[in-house]
Amino acid sequence: xxxxxxxxxxxxxxxxxxxxxxxxxxxxxxxxxxxxxxxxxxxxxxxxxxxxxxxxxxxxxxxxxxxxxxxxxxxxxxxxxxxxxxxxxxxxxxxxxxxxxxxxxxxxxxxxxxxxxxxxxxxxxxxxxxxxxxxxxxxxxxxxxxxxxxxxxxxxxxxxxxxxxxxxxxxxxxxxxxxxxxxxxxxxxxxxxxxxxxxxxxxxxxxxxxxxxxxxxxxxxxxxxxxxxxxxxxxxxxxxxxxxxxxxxxxxxxxxxxxxxxxxxxxxxxxxxxxxxxxxxxxx
Amino acid sequence: xxxxxxxxxxxxxxxxxxxxxxxxxxxxxxxxxxxxxxxxxxxxxxxxxxxxxxxxxxxxxxxxxxxxxxxxxxxxxxxxxxxxxxxxxxxxxxxxxxxxxxxxxxxxxxxxxxxxxxxxxxxxxxxxxxxxxxxxxxxxxxxxxxxxxxxxxxxxxxxxxxxxxxxxxxxxxxxxxxxxxxxxxxxxxxxxxxxxxxxxxxxxxxxxxxxxxxxxxxxxxxxxxxxxxxxxxxxxxxxxxxxxxxxxxxxxxxxxxxxxxxxxxxxxxxxxxxxxxxxxxxx
Amino acid sequence: xxxxxxxxxxxxxxxxxxxxxxxxxxxxxxxxxxxxxxxxxxxxxxxxxxxxxxxxxxxxxxxxxxxxxxxxxxxxxxxxxxxxxxxxxxxxxxxxxxxxxxxxxxxxxxxxxxxxxxxxxxxxxxxxxxxxxxxxxxxxxxxxxxxxxxxxxxxxxxxxxxxxxxxxxxxxxxxxxxxxxxxxxxxxxxxxxxxxxxxxxxxxxxxxxxxxxxxxxxxxxxxxxxxxxxxxxxxxxxxxxxxxxxxxxxxxxxxxxxxxxxxxxxxxxxxxxxxxxxxxxx
Numbered sequence: 001x002x003x004x005x006x007x008x009x010x011x012x013x014x015x016x017x018x019x020x021x022x023x024x025x026x027x028x029x030x031x032x033x034x035x036x037x038x039x040x041x042x043x044x045x046x047x048x049x050x051x052x053x054x055x056x057x058x059x060x061x062x063x064x065x066x067x068x069x070x071x072x073x074x075x076x077x078x079x080x081x082x083x084x085x086x087x088x089x090x091x092x093x094x095x096x097x098x099x100x101x102x103x104x105x106x107x108x109x110x111x112x113x114x115x116x117x118x119x120x121x122x123x124x125x126x127x128x129x130x131x132x133x134x135x136x137x138x139x140x141x142x143x144x145x146x147x148x149x150x151x152x153x154x155x156x157x158x159x160x161x162x163x164x165x166x167x168x169x170x171x172x173x174x175x176x177x178x179x180x181x182x183x184x185x186x187x188x189x190x191x192x193x194x195x196x197x198x199x200x201x202x203x204x205x206x207x208x209x210x211x212x213x214x215x216x217x218x219x220x221x222x223x224x225x226x227x228x229x230x231x232x233x234x235x236x237x238x239x240x241x242x243x244x245x246x247x248x249x250x251x252x253x254x255x256x257x258x259x260x261x262x263x264x265x266x267x268x269x270x271x272x273x274x275x276x277x278x279x280x281x282x283x284x
Numbered sequence: 285x286x287x288x289x290x291x292x293x294x295x296x297x298x299x300x301x302x303x304x305x306x307x308x309x310x311x312x313x314x315x316x317x318x319x320x321x322x323x324x325x326x327x328x329x330x331x332x333x334x335x336x337x338x339x340x341x342x343x344x345x346x347x348x349x350x351x352x353x354x355x356x357x358x359x360x361x362x363x364x365x366x367x368x369x370x371x372x373x374x375x376x377x378x379x380x381x382x383x384x385x386x387x388x389x390x391x392x393x394x395x396x397x398x399x400x401x402x403x404x405x406x407x408x409x410x411x412x413x414x415x416x417x418x419x420x421x422x423x424x425x426x427x428x429x430x431x432x433x434x435x436x437x438x439x440x441x442x443x444x445x446x447x448x449x450x451x452x453x454x455x456x457x458x459x460x461x462x463x464x465x466x467x468x469x470x471x472x473x474x475x476x477x478x479x480x481x482x483x484x485x486x487x488x489x490x491x492x493x494x495x496x497x498x499x500x501x502x503x504x505x506x507x508x509x510x511x512x513x514x515x516x517x518x519x520x521x522x523x524x525x526x527x528x529x530x531x532x533x534x535x536x537x538x539x540x541x542x543x544x545x546x547x548x549x550x551x552x553x554x555x556x557x558x559x560x561x562x563x564x565x566x567x
Numbered sequence: 568x569x570x571x572x573x574x575x576x577x578x579x580x581x582x583x584x585x586x587x588x589x590x591x592x593x594x595x596x597x598x599x600x601x602x603x604x605x606x607x608x609x610x611x612x613x614x615x616x617x618x619x620x621x622x623x624x625x626x627x628x629x630x631x632x633x634x635x636x637x638x639x640x641x642x643x644x645x646x647x648x649x650x651x652x653x654x655x656x657x658x659x660x661x662x663x664x665x666x667x668x669x670x671x672x673x674x675x676x677x678x679x680x681x682x683x684x685x686x687x688x689x690x691x692x693x694x695x696x697x698x699x700x701x702x703x704x705x706x707x708x709x710x711x712x713x714x715x716x717x718x719x720x721x722x723x724x725x726x727x728x729x730x731x732x733x734x735x736x737x738x739x740x741x742x743x744x745x746x747x748x749x750x751x752x753x754x755x756x757x758x759x760x761x762x763x764x765x766x767x768x769x770x771x772x773x774x775x776x777x778x779x780x781x782x783x784x785x786x787x788x789x790x791x792x793x794x795x796x797x798x799x800x801x802x803x804x805x806x807x808x809x810x811x812x813x814x815x816x817x818x819x820x821x822x823x824x825x826x827x828x829x830x831x832x833x834x835x836x837x838x839x840x841x842x843x844x845x846x847x848x849x
Contacts (some may be wrong), residue, residue, distance in 0.1 A: 009429055047797070050705070052811060056624040059788065063622075075787035075797050076702055080529065080808065082537060083692075092702050105534040149605070161421050166506070166527040167339055168536055190423050191506035192529040194810040197407070205410055207423070218812070292746045297662060300654035304721065305675040307714050310692045311682065318693065363735050370589030378586060387594065392767055392833050393826070394597045398775035398802040401822045403807055405600045434596045441593065442768065443723065446761055450730030454649065467579045488680060488722070494681030497778050498806065524682045526778055528688070544686050551681040 006209035031040030040256035043071030044258040044276045048083015050097030051170060052194065053153050053213055054247045054266050057117065057278050058097060064274055072258045074241070075235035081170050085111070088250045094259045098251040100170030114249040114264050120222035121175055121243040122231035123138060131155040135223040136242070140180050142209060145186030162189035163201050171195065177239075184216070215279040235283050247280065315548060319541030329494055331542060332418045337508040337519075339528065339536040346546055348508045349477035352425075352518030353547075355511065357493045360436060365494075371481075372444035377470055390443070395438035403499030406431040414446060420515035421503030427516070431503050432496055435465060443488060448479020465532055487555075489556025494551065497522040521547045601826060608823030611816050617824065621788055625804060626814045632790040636705070636798035638827075640784065641773050642708025644716060649766060651713075652720025653755075659721070660728040663748055680718035681790060686805045687715050688779035691815055696783060703797040706785025712776060718771035723768065727761020728754055767836050773831060801825050 006282055025060040048058050062074035078086070081098040085106050088096030099119070102111065107187050123139055125131060134142070141147040142160055151157045164185055165172035176185060192198045195212045202208040210221075214231055217223050223231040226241065235241035249263060265271050272282040326344060334345020371391075375384050406427055415422030436523060451474050459469040505517025505528060519527075519543070524549075525540045585807050619629030655672070691711035701707040731754050739749040755762075785797035786807060799807075801821055808818040 012484070047702070047787075051808070055786075056811065056813070061623045073409070073789065075703075075785070075789055077785040077787055077797060078781060079785075082529075086697075090697055092697060103534075144781075167337075168528050188507050188509055190421065191508075191527065193501055193506075196810040196813070197502060200407060201423075204408065205415070288743060292763055293747055294662065296655045297658040300651045301658035301663075301672050302796055303651050303670060304655065304679055304717060305594075305715070308675045310694060311686065311714075314690050314693045314698075315686060317756075321721065360671065364667055365794050367589045367593050370586050370650070371593045372587040378813075379590075387590070389833055390594065391597065392764075392771075393830050394601070395768055395771040396770075397826060397829065398777060398805060400802060400806045400809060401604060401825070402600060404818075405603055409603065433598065437593050438595065439768070440719050442764060443726070445704045446723070446726060446764060449762075450726070452732065465575060465579055467582045468575070476819065484726065487677065488719070491681040491683075495685070497683065497685045516812060524587075525689070526685050529685075541689070544689060547683060549723065551683075555677045 015221065016275055019120065020055040022184075036216060040068050042258060042261055045073040046095065046255060046259050046262050047075045047077065047087075047093040047094035048080050048095040048097055048249070049087040050095075050250075051081040051099035051247070052078045053119065053170060053215075055098040056215075057247065057275065057280060059168065060274050061266050061271055061277055062262075065262055069258075069261065072134060072201065072262070074262060083166070083248060088252050091252070094256065095263070097169065098248040098250060100173045100245060102248070103248070108114055109252075111142075111250040111252050114251070114263055114267065115246050115283050116249050116271075117247040117275045118236060118244050119247060120137065120233065120236035120241055120281065121171055121178075121211050121245065122214050122217050122222040123179075123209065123211050123226065123243075124202050124223050125209050126202055127219070127222045128206050129155060129209075129222065131224065133224070135227055136179065139226060140183055143175075143180055143186060143189070143211075144183035146183075147186070158207045161205050161208045162186050163198050163205075163208055164189040164191055165198065165211075166191055166193050171211065171213060175243065178243045179211075209272075213218065214244075233281050234278075244281070246283075287330040292416045294326060307533075312548070315541055316490045319538060322535055322538035323542050323545065329358065331546065333370075335510060337524075339539050342431045342535070344355045344542065346521070346524075348510050348544060349519050349521045349524045349543070350546065350550070351510060352504070353402065353457060353494060353520040353522070353550075355425050355501065355514075356428040356432060356518065356520055359425060359491060359514070360432035360485070360493045364433035364436045364440065364489060368440035368485075368489070369444055369482060371437070371441045371462045371502075372448055373470060375441070377466070377474065378446045379500060383563070388442075389440045391441050393458040395442065399435060399496055399499040400502075402435050403432055403502035406499065406503040410453070412513070418515055420513075421505065422516060423503060423507075423517040425504065425514045425516065425518055428430035428500050428504040428520075431499050432493045435496060435499060436492050439492055443485035444478070447478040490554070491551070493553075494521060494547075497526045501527060521550075580836045582847050583706050591820075602824045604819060604826065607815075608819030608821075609819065611820035612823050615675050616820060620790075621804075624811075624813055625788070625808050625817055630801065630804060632788055632818075633801045633804040633821075634824070634828075635790055636784070637800045638710060639775060639794075639798065640708055640780070640800055641770055643705060643794065644712035644773050645766065645769060646844060647710065647713035648717045648720055649682045649771065652765070653724050654761060655717075655721045656724035656728055657750060660725055661746070661754065676718045676721050679714070680722065680843065684715060684776055687711050688782035691783035693781060701795070703783065703785030703787070704786075704795045705784060705791050705798050706794045708780050708798065708800075709794070711783045712773050713780050715776065716772050719769050720762075720765045721767025723757065724762045727758035727765070730761065731757040763836055767833055770832055770836075771829060774800070774825065774832075775802055776800075781806070799826075 005165050058076045062076050066074055081100055084096035084098050087093035089109050138153050152159055192201055198210040198212050199221055202210045229235050229241045230240055236244050272284050275282050311537045331346050333347055335347050336343040336345045357405055384510055410427050411422035414427050455473050456469055500520055502524045506519040507517040508519045511518045521543055524543050529540050616629045618631050620630040620631055695701045697709040736749055736754050739753045780800050780803050786799045786803050787797040788799055791798040805818055805821040808814055
């Protein structure tokens with residue numbers, strides 16, 4: 001019995017210790033950080049949070065930056081564009097990442113925008129689909145539900161399965177603005193929450209059509225020409241392919257040294273080289 | 285001395301038990317604080333009975349999602365409960381020890397598979413299969429129900445089996461001694477005695493089905509329109525939050541917290557119903 | 568009489584067929600999923616995959632940091648939820664079985680069990696990440712997951728404790744043991760298998776959770792150095808790999824490792840449980 005009660009006490013003691021150590025860790029962690037940021041040498045940590053479309057690019061940029069500045073840790077988080085805006089505004093992250101223009105309600109809160117890259121949006125169909133080209137007007141009618149059969153745009157006699165992104169997505173926002181304009185997205189379109197799942201859906205459905213970030217276009221789906229123009233980074237850059245949106249880094253107030261160094265790196269030659277290597281379009 | 289430490293332990297036990305209330309209160313506060321203003325602004329009826337979901341234009345009709353969540357969960361329970369309770373009875377009562385020894389770890393293993401995996405299995409295998417065999421677009425209530433049914437199997441099997449095993453041996457022996465067959469004993473004595481455990485299992489399974497997010501998003505098509513058949517795509521309440529939360533801002537984001545409130549209230553009502561049921565049958 | 572007997576006979580037959588069929592379908596459905604993943608994933612799993620850091624967002628390289636983070640998340644969430652859950656179950660079964668407080672506690676537990684993980688995620692984000700200022704960290708993630716699995720542990724422990732026959736308790740009390748001695752020496756050891764089942768289910772939920780973890784622990788690919796660091800669990804990694812279309816090969820491989828990990832945890836837990844229960848009872 002004595003042994004057992006000791007055991008119980010031991011378990012509680014361990015839990016208590018763990019709690020104290022955990023919370024202690026957290027507090028200790030912060031003090032050296034502050035001290036470090038005052039030092040002349042570059043050190044500290046930067047957290048980037050936000051758009052999942054920007055995340056792969058940020059990850060690459062962060063790796064390259066950390067290789068040069070070993071004292072700095074750059075943590076890259078997802079969460080979505082809005083979470084990124086919130087995080088930057090509330091200080092949970094030094095940098096918020098957004099794959100859409102920030103909207104009216106977010107503009108008033110005093111964030112600084114850094115346009116780090118451009119991304120094209122390709123309209124994709126199943127590789128087995130005969131249709132290889134659409135006009136912007138046909139695309140508009142397909143995504144608004146007006147054209148319902150592939151034969152109306154030169155394909156087989158089969159119903160079109162429209163796949164779209166969720167409302168609020170940066171990709172969808174840009175797509176609606178450029179392609180749909182005044183028309184509304186077909187309300188029975190299958191809705192998928194990410195580029196990857198739109199791609200998988202279209203790749204698995206012979207009659208599917210969707211739209212994805214140009215950076216993730218590959219052989220699984222076929223990017224159709226719009227008004228005769230191939231969806232390529234070159235064509236986005238020379239403005240002949242019209243469907244594109246910006247990738248933004250958002251910061252609030254005065255940046256600390258590590259954050260400033262990172263943003264300078266991204267906007268500089270080396271950073272923009274990585275942007276191009278990742279199949280996005282440099283803003284320079 | 286002994287009394288003192290037993291007193292401390294009893295206090296600790298009470299604090300632990302109350303922890304659940306504390307957590308629920310915190311969650312309630314944080315969800316309602318964010319979601320209630322937008323409900324007050326547009327009126328509850330706008331959310332519950334509206335069928336238009338265009339959050340960027342101020343239309344927040346949640347009815348299609350409420351119906352969607354309800355139908356997908358119901359379908360999952362219709363498929364999953366008979367299978368898993370049957371399986372639990374089999375494991376506890378009929379299967380030889382070696383078979384149970386093999387099957388049980390296998391099922392426990394499956395409980396741990398991330399929902400994303402089930403979702404992708406559904407997307408890659410089930411959705412095309414339904415499109416070929418039943419027609420439609422494949423993304424449907426049916427595929428959602430099947431994926432969810434598979435996902436809730438381990439939960440219901442594990443807990444119901446424990447409950448069935450916990451029925452005292454005397455009950456079973458008594459029934460058999462009175463001349464009842466094994467199946468009669470199972471039906472009339474064992475399952476009724478294990479009822480509270482089985483019900484707990486079903487509630488946990490239902491909770492998992494209603495609450496499941498990632499797997500459902502991948503297979504139901506997420507269309508916020510009232511469905512006309514089980515082959516139509518739907519959107520669930522959880523899906524609505526998960527899909528749009530990451531990009532929502534301002535009132536749109538509040539409307540998603542409001543979706544959370546609706547989900548929350550539905551679950552409260554279900555829980556209330558469940559706490560009422562066994563009392564009426566048992567007493 | 569004959570008619571009755573034959574209808575009993577047929578009912579028996581039909582019931583047996585139904586029970587067999589339900590096992591075959593259940594296992595068939597579940598094994599089909601596992602088989603599909605292993606078939607596509609096993610060939611991409613290697614020692615390098617387990618021990619190397621990912622490159623290009625996980626398109627190349629391994630998953631080492633995500634394994635470390637997953638283990639941390641399991642440890643933190645269960646270190647918090649297991650003792651609280653078991654103690655709550657003891658309170659509910661052995662001390663106060665009736666009364667309005669118990670009703671409220673039970674309702675709260677059931678509500679907690681029914682709250683979808685996405686709402687835990689939203690709550691964790693609003694409360695722990697922003698309000699408490701823990702930011703995206705192992706601590707925020709671990710706490711959120713602890714809240715999530717708490718009801719599972721409470722309920723399974725409760726069922727297990729309830730299933731210990733009353734005669735055991737009466738025997739112990741008759742021998743002069745106090746209530747707590749009885750619980751500690753008699754009730755808990757007998758209930759241990761059920762409690763461990765609950766813990767295993769909880770580990771499964773922690774390992775498999777995606778939505779709540781992304782919102783609270785974040786998705787940084789760095790190896791966390793303290794509980795205040797952000798982390799990416801294996802499930803989150805799998806979700807990102809698959810949903811962002813980074814690499815289906817690596818996604819299947821990650822899923823395969825997850826399944827193997829769960830298998831190891833379950834086997835260990837079963838072993839430990841057997842040893843503990845035989846030690847304590849004898």
